[in-house]
Amino acid sequence: MNFEGKAFRYGRDIDTDVIIPARYLNTSDPKELAKHCMEDLDKTFVERVAPGDIIVAEENFGCGSSREHAPIAIKEAGVSVVIAKSFARIFYRNSINTGLAIMECPEAVDAIKEGDAVKVDTDSGIIVDETTGKEFKAQPFPPFVAEIIEKGGLVNRWKEKLAEEGK
Secondary structure, eight states, X not given: OEEEEEEEEEOSOOBHHHXXXXXXXXXXXXXXXXXXXXXXXXXXXXXXXXXXXXXXXXXXXXXXXXXXXXXXXXXXXXXXXEEESOBXXXXXXHHHHHTOEXXXXXXXXXXXXXXXXXXEETTTTEEEETTTTEEEEOOOOOHHHHHHXXXXXHHXXXXXXXXXXXX
């Protein structure tokens, strides 16, 4: 999978309560969640983000409460991939399960600046900061993870598999 977009930079320990504040958890509608994505950290995020854009963050992105609403809000807001130095484990798994691409690459995070144009190839693990021309290597997705993300999440993948088997 290939993604291309503008970088939005955030710091370390961005928790799920900042990604989607708890006051909006009375819905599971992705479009409604997207309207409030990152609003307690960056009031203009949803106004500025465009389809395909990329979040770049420091360590421990997605820490805090275990809620799948956070990656759903990010994905529905238009973000194609999140690149971070590290992710909270439950957020990492929730992201894959909901079809949000995520990659760990500390070197890319250190180099990419707010607003840089970034290209990501998840099959090869190559991340290119097109603004500076610098290239970075992250771990590519294993085939089963790539399939889950391509299908839009784990539930969609299994629905398709079961339909193929006539179940």
